[in-house]
Amino acid sequence: MAGRVQDKVCLVTGGGLGMGREHALLLAEEGGRIVLTDIDEAAGQKTVEDVNAAGGEAVFIKQDVAAEAEWKTVVATAVEHFGKVDVLVNNAGVLRLKTIQETTAEDWDFINDINTKGLFFGVKHILPAMEKAGGGSIINISSIYGIAGAPSAAAYQASKGAVRVFTKSAAVEYAAFNIRVNSVHPGVIATAMTADVIADDEATQALLGSAIIRRPAQPKEVSWGVLFLASDESSYMTGSELVIDGGYTAT
Numbered sequence: 001m002a003g004r005v006q007d008k009v010c011l012v013t014g015g016g017l018g019m020g021r022e023h024a025l026l027l028a029e030e031g032g033r034i035v036l037t038d039i040d041e042a043a044g045q046k047t048v049e050d051v052n053a054a055g056g057e058a059v060f061i062k063q064d065v066a067a068e069a070e071w072k073t074v075v076a077t078a079v080e081h082f083g084k085v086d087v088l089v090n091n092a093g094v095l096r097l098k099t100i101q102e103t104t105a106e107d108w109d110f111i112n113d114i115n116t117k118g119l120f121f122g123v124k125h126i127l128p129a130m131e132k133a134g135g136g137s138i139i140n141i142s143s144i145y146g147i148a149g150a151p152s153a154a155a156y157q158a159s160k161g162a163v164r165v166f167t168k169s170a171a172v173e174y175a176a177f178n179i180r181v182n183s184v185h186p187g188v189i190a191t192a193m194t195a196d197v198i199a200d201d202e203a204t205q206a207l208l209g210s211a212i213i214r215r216p217a218q219p220k221e222v223s224w225g226v227l228f229l230a231s232d233e234s235s236y237m238t239g240s241e242l243v244i245d246g247g248y249t250a251t
């Protein structure tokens, strides 16, 4: 039986750990051919090995998403290997928990260079590869922190808010190329990014804020949403926000 993204070439950034790894595994399980990038070579190679061991097809390219020149190499290598790119999951991201008063210019630049500028480079440089495919789906990973305020994540919140509206700009501009662009807004997810906080029950409850479902999600609970946006099942969705947050932003 054909998978939900059968033979689609899916480029996933930051696929070594956490949600990116899970997105790659699920997309591959559903027939996607994976180009996986990460700044962490060992972690990225491990995900690729696991995809291939499970009967999928994946290649790894080391990449710092904040380095524009590397994007050009990544897209060229993906096209060389698979002929085109159908899906881009702009997943790589970093967090530093700091108040505005604690945030330095270096913190601001580090976070925004990766979460926002790196994502912009991806949307910019993927275009020729998606044109070759006759269209595509770009999935930009934002956050509930791109929608609502929270303590101690000022620079991160600015980066994820930018991703939210930039996604809508891209949806408008790329419609001419038959490319859909949507953002995903995960709530509190159990990954390396949140591991320190989630290790403590009281801190976890505080982090969950007003979430209706009082637990962190597993990465795969977000991957199902990414799979939907990657597949043709979401053919009428562009410029939208897919919120997967246990009701965090509902109350």
Ligand SMILES: NC(=O)c1ccc[n+]([C@@H]2O[C@H](COP(=O)([O-])OP(=O)(O)OC[C@H]3O[C@@H](n4cnc5c(N)ncnc54)[C@H](O)[C@@H]3O)[C@@H](O)[C@H]2O)c1
Pocket: 013, 014, 015, 016, 017, 018, 019, 020, 037, 038, 039, 040, 043, 063, 064, 065, 066, 091, 092, 093, 094, 095, 114, 141, 142, 143, 144, 185, 186, 187, 188, 189, 190, 191, 192, 193, 194
């Ligand atoms: N964990 C959460 O609760 C949560 C909630 C909302 C949104 N998010 C977002 O989801 C995405 C994935 O987060 P996660 O929790 O899986 O994080 P994670 O820290 O578990 O994994 C992030 C991955 O990105 C890679 N990476 C970091 N900087 C990179 C760079 N410059 N270039 C390429 N790769 C780089 C890391 O090596 C790692 O493999 C991020 O964009 C994050 O902001 C996370």
